[in-house]
Amino acid sequence: MSQSSDVLLDVQDLRTHFYTDAGIARAVDGISFDIKRGECVALVGESGCGKSVTSLSIMRLLAMPPARMPSGKILFKGRDLARLNENEMCSVRGKEIAMIFQEPQSALNPVFTVGDQIAEAFMTHHPQAKAKEAWDKTIEAMRQVGIPDSERRALDYPHQLSGGMKQRICIAMALICGPELIIADEPTTALDVTIQAQILELLRKLQKERHLSLLLITHDLGVVAEMAERTCVMYAGKIIEQSPTADVFRRPLHPYTQGLLRARPGIVGGTKHRLSVIPGMVPAATRFEDNCRFNPRCPLCTQECKDKEPALVDYGDHHRAACWHTKAEGIDAWRVEPIAKEQHA
């Protein structure tokens, strides 16, 4: 780990629990990671693993109650966001940390023009600014995210724009106050594949130009490989593997990560291969236990896995995984092909 001054966001042992009628849902249960300046970190995992709750916890956007954060520090430039009050948090949101949401269709207010909404994002943090100045900034921001003819498009309502254009507007809104960290919560999930590539390229270009840090939340491993320098794989509220991105793809250490990589559709070496699946489902967040939470679905599961919780262990090159059976040289947990199993049965 390099100098601490380089670290922009340092999340330590963050826990976010929801107190519901069905019990306590430990959606995020003690995760730690950091993001350096100008770095892109990806948070990957299945639906329901706590990725989005993590991002909302960092922004403190969860309604409390029912959510509670019983422990954890969210150090942003040395300041603990978890201890800030609502007013202080308001001045952080948008100005220092901005967020891009999954569905641009619904992330824009239908009754205002997109220009109004970008300008408002600016005015929120620059209350003394003149309307003219805000409008100029808006047009400039729209131009920077690649919207042609931005003076005219600024007067359009969200429903007049395509999904990709709307996501560009959302990015312009996020960037207009010059934040240092952008949290992108599945920014391309709702878009067409061709538009996805454009949006990712735009994000990467803006990130490089402005030396932004990016927390990319996604379940798309292709996006991760494309964008992120480091990757955290989440499962059931925990980070179970954490490493430089290239390493995750080359040498996945956790059985779950290996399963994820095998479950990607694709053509390998010109031949189609049977899509493999990880059997079972993520357990409900109210039923998480203090053991390896992947154990019901893991091919390597032993009694140890059902009894004790594995810690994140460093296997070299900042590559860490939380599994009782992982070895530094790597193991292939899924060697037994599911197809072979079927034939057997």
Add this chain to the structure above:
Amino acid sequence: MMADGTLIAPEIAPLETAPKGYWDLVRGQFFKNRVAAVSVVIILLLFLVAAWAPLIANGKPFVWRQAGITTYPLLRYLVVPTPGASIDYLFNYVLFATITVPIALGFAYFLTRSVAGAFRKKYKRAVGYGLLLAIVPFLFAPKYRLDGSDYPRKVTELDAANGEYAVFPPVGQDPITPTRQILKGPSGDHILGTDKDGRDVFARMIHGARISLSVGFVAEFIAIFVGVVFGALAGYYRGWLDITVMRFIEMVICFPSFFLILTIVAFIEPEKRSIFHIMLVMGITGWTGIARMVRGEFLKLADQDFVQSARALGCSSTRLMFRHILPNAMGPVLVSAAFGVAGAILTESGLSYLGFGAPPPTPTWGEMISQGKEHLEEAWWLIVFPGLSIFVSVTIYNLAGEGLRDAMDPKMRS
């Protein structure tokens, strides 16, 4: 890629004829419905009649020339406050505004007709100047009292051969001052007859429109204000605040509001009683339905992504509530307001009929019917015409409300 390396969204830009905003859609749909469109036109006409009442029906002439002196009694009547008729004073501002604003707008258009983009800004400024001009006559209004001359009778004294003349409004009859023409039927002089004090029924009806229309609007405006605040707080913060507000609303709903209004108004001494008290009481009893509706909309909208995204940009709760959520919740509120105005007009007529309305000489439709019921057999016109105007105005408000409701319903859109 552009020359400076900026990525351009290669998606095809929307067509020039792309649909407009939500309200443009609603407006288009609304005016497709003929009945609703006609209703709105009639409402606007009624409002114009109400605002211009003194210019349409007045016993005072625009110009009066007698014995070599020219006076303008009507102009003085407009700017000198009539005691006990505060609503008239308010409407006279509107009257001047309806004259000065179009003139100001015309000038703005004339001056900027060659500057395409600047028009929007000038347009707003022109409205401002127009409103400012409308206030000027009142600021410099002469402080002396109105003259009480009975011009419609004095007009026979004028000698046309000496160059003496008078210019009267279309209905040259005073709505307030009693005359000796008691209970005359409809005729050339009095189109809709006269009442028991010899006042022209048509003139009184035109002036009565001021009360009836403004009561509906002001009462409903107060109701919307109170309802939106309570509903927004309950729907946004939820929890104990929501429970408290909703139980309070249930209590308020349990009051029979008409009798509550009667009781409260009855406690105000008749000399002190003014139409504003009635508006206020009607407003603070009529907000519950709107509050419930706004609460429901807020419960639904507060979970929407755009609210979350506005919060992620650092908007405070107040800003979220009133700038981001409220505009999205106003549709149903406007529909219910249209029906509410109709209800308020009826309530006011009922109060006036029972003698708890605006204090006497002020003409209102309900009060006219109330007086007319004593002469039902000999003077049918006293009841029929004000009754018709109540019926028509309530009906068109309901039709307009229905049209608005249909226009906002996406399932009705063709």
